[in-house]
Amino acid sequence: xxxxxxxxxxxxxxxxxxxxxxxxxxxxxxxxxxxxxxxxxxxxxxxxxxxxxxxxxxxxxxxxxxxxxxxxxxxxxxxxxxxxxxxxxxxxxxxxxxxxxxxxxxxxxxxxxxxxxxxxxxxxxxxxxxxxxxxxxxxxxxxxxxxxxxxxxxxxxxxxxxxxxxxxxxxxxxxxxxxxxxxxxxxxxxxxxxxxxxxxxxxxxxxxxxxxxxxxxxxxxxxxxxxxxxxxxxxxxxxxxxxxxxxxxxxxxx
Amino acid sequence: xxxxxxxxxxxxxxxxxxxxxxxxxxxxxxxxxxxxxxxxxxxxxxxxxxxxxxxxxxxxxxxxxxxxxxxxxxxxxxxxxxxxxxxxxxxxxxxxxxxxxxxxxxxxxxxxxxxxxxxxxxxxxxxxxxxxxxxxxxxxxxxxxxxxxxxxxxxxxxxxxxxxxxxxxxxxxxxxxxxxxxxxxxxxxxxxxxxxxxxxxxxxxxxxxxxxxxxxxxxxxxxxxxxxxxxxxxxxxxxxxxxxxxxxxxxxxxxxxxxxxxxxxxxxxxxxxxxxxxxxxxxxxxxxxxxxxxxxxxxxxxxxxxxxxxxxxxxxxxxxxxxxx
Numbered sequence: 001x002x003x004x005x006x007x008x009x010x011x012x013x014x015x016x017x018x019x020x021x022x023x024x025x026x027x028x029x030x031x032x033x034x035x036x037x038x039x040x041x042x043x044x045x046x047x048x049x050x051x052x053x054x055x056x057x058x059x060x061x062x063x064x065x066x067x068x069x070x071x072x073x074x075x076x077x078x079x080x081x082x083x084x085x086x087x088x089x090x091x092x093x094x095x096x097x098x099x100x101x102x103x104x105x106x107x108x109x110x111x112x113x114x115x116x117x118x119x120x121x122x123x124x125x126x127x128x129x130x131x132x133x134x135x136x137x138x139x140x141x142x143x144x145x146x147x148x149x150x151x152x153x154x155x156x157x158x159x160x161x162x163x164x165x166x167x168x169x170x171x172x173x174x175x176x177x178x179x180x181x182x183x184x185x186x187x188x189x190x191x192x193x194x195x196x197x198x199x200x201x202x203x204x205x206x207x208x209x210x211x212x213x214x215x216x217x218x219x220x221x222x223x224x225x226x227x228x229x230x231x232x233x234x235x236x237x238x239x240x241x242x243x244x245x246x247x248x249x250x251x252x253x254x
Numbered sequence: 255x256x257x258x259x260x261x262x263x264x265x266x267x268x269x270x271x272x273x274x275x276x277x278x279x280x281x282x283x284x285x286x287x288x289x290x291x292x293x294x295x296x297x298x299x300x301x302x303x304x305x306x307x308x309x310x311x312x313x314x315x316x317x318x319x320x321x322x323x324x325x326x327x328x329x330x331x332x333x334x335x336x337x338x339x340x341x342x343x344x345x346x347x348x349x350x351x352x353x354x355x356x357x358x359x360x361x362x363x364x365x366x367x368x369x370x371x372x373x374x375x376x377x378x379x380x381x382x383x384x385x386x387x388x389x390x391x392x393x394x395x396x397x398x399x400x401x402x403x404x405x406x407x408x409x410x411x412x413x414x415x416x417x418x419x420x421x422x423x424x425x426x427x428x429x430x431x432x433x434x435x436x437x438x439x440x441x442x443x444x445x446x447x448x449x450x451x452x453x454x455x456x457x458x459x460x461x462x463x464x465x466x467x468x469x470x471x472x473x474x475x476x477x478x479x480x481x482x483x484x485x486x487x488x489x490x491x492x493x494x495x496x497x498x499x500x501x502x503x504x505x506x507x508x509x510x511x512x513x514x515x516x517x518x519x520x521x522x523x524x525x526x527x528x529x530x531x532x533x534x535x536x537x538x539x540x541x542x543x544x545x546x547x548x549x550x551x552x553x554x555x556x557x558x559x560x561x562x563x564x565x566x567x568x569x570x571x572x573x574x575x576x577x578x579x
Contacts, residue, residue: 018355018358054465056461056464056465059461061345061347061351061352061355061371062355064362084467084469085467087464087465087466091465092465094458094461094462096458098456098458098459098461098462099462100459100462100477101459101481110463110466110468110476111466111468113476114466114467114468114469114472114476115467160462163462164465167466167467
């Protein structure tokens with residue numbers, strides 16, 4: 001399907017919370033510079049899987065993985081992998097926008113500052129570029145020093161996207177980024193996602209099937225911790241191979 | 255009948271509230287009435303004279319201030335560090351679960367990590383109960399501990415190594431050892447308040463920072479500590495103000511009955527407002543004559559403690575109004 005190597009390869013991936021196996025033998029290839037959507041009913045493991053890609057699950061007590069997720073050929077769970085530098089390569093946007101209680105400028109600068117960047121010109125230009133890419137620049141350019149908490153919900157979420165983009169990741173993970181937003185703010189985020197795929201590999205978890213259909217090129221359908229079907233978004237929505245997928249996207253359950 | 259019971263009960267509650275208020279009002283009014291007029295410029299800037307029968311309390315104010323500052327320098331960093339360790343670095347799932355997970359992991363790879371987690375959870379549990387028990391120890395016991403541990407053990411041994419034979423510098427009561435003893439007394443307050451403040455920082459801010467490639471320490475330093483700073487300060491100030499009024503811990507560890515000079519070194523002894531109150535009220539040959547001095551001293555001590563408390567409360571209310579997002 002894709003002409004280039006996949007950005008992320010997943011093989012026989014299992015995930016446990018304590019003794020509870022929540023992901024079963026996941027295998028899929030996430031293509032470069034496209035949007036891949038994860039859909040499925042609540043509790044199907046799609047968010048857990050997403051958070052396995054930047055190892056955010058490491059901080060959860062009792063979490064354990066088997067199998068392999070590799071990014072550009074490198075196994076993310078191999079011993080000796082530096083989680084901190086991995087997370088620079090794989091950015092993340094959360095369901096609930098979570099800007100720091102700092103200024104707009106300092107929010108976007110955060111990742112750069114911890115990476116040791118202190119040159120004001122570099123910071124300024126990276127922050128402007130990131131805010132532009134997140135389609136927020138025009139709305140905030142006159143008040144970069146205002147508190148991020150004064151922004152609207154949709155603006156806060158785009159700020160979080162800008163913050164993630166500022167450290168120049170290869171992959172952007174988005175965990176239901178628009179689920180707490182109104183329709184107009186949601187539309188902006190969707191347009192943004194569509195735009196961003198030109199530069200980034202994007203994986204988006206969503207509850208909203210229209211959203212998956214609108215923004216993604218590939219869609220993976222999860223249920224009860226298993227990957228049921230993974231194909232071109234068009235195929236999944238028009239001619240799914242699995243009965244389960246069809247039942248889900250036609251709204252028979254979930 | 256039930257209505258009567260109800261009324262009686264409400265009346266009882268009201269009476270106890272009034273009683274407590276009355277005690278506080280009488281206490282403060284009495285001290286303010288008799289004490290405020292004693293507080294002259296001379297009283298707070300002059301040393302005692304005529305065998306403590308006249309003069310001021312300047313050295314006691316200086317001694318108390320020095321003691322409190324030194325105590326804060328010891329107690330606040332230690333307490334905050336302990337709380338950060340307890341809240342940010344020990345396993346959130348607790349000892350029982352961590353141990354159960356380790357036992358259940360037989361035959362799987364990565365068992366060492368689970369054992370380390372369980373050990374860390376055990377250390378956290380032990381530390382927490384130690385802190386809780388420390389808070390319940392009577393303050394006079396802290397005083398005896400300070401004498402036995404800091405002065406007779408640590409101080410004497412420092413002397414043995416650094417001083418000529420027979421010379422005593424560290425192995426006696428001093429500002430340093432009194433401050434260390436008081437710091438122990440203050441620690442539980444600081445630790446509990448700091449943990450409370452750390453708990454108010456939302457977990458999703460920690461995740462946001464980690465997801466941007468921050469290490470755990472960078473996350474604590476740049477997100478968690480700034481977000482909980484005022485809570486930590488409030489707790490520290492309240493702990494310090496409690497320590498400032500305590501006399502028992504410094505009885506044997508450095509407080510002096512009377513000193514003709516001001517302390518200039520951490521090895522010096524010092525005068526202290528609380529101890530001065532004790533001395534004035536128990537050692538005076540003429541109780542009636544020292545009464546005004548006593549009132550004045552108590553007034554100054556109370557005023558200083560209140561100031562600290564008010565500062566703590568102010569910081570807390572300011573954060574509350576700012577903290578809502």
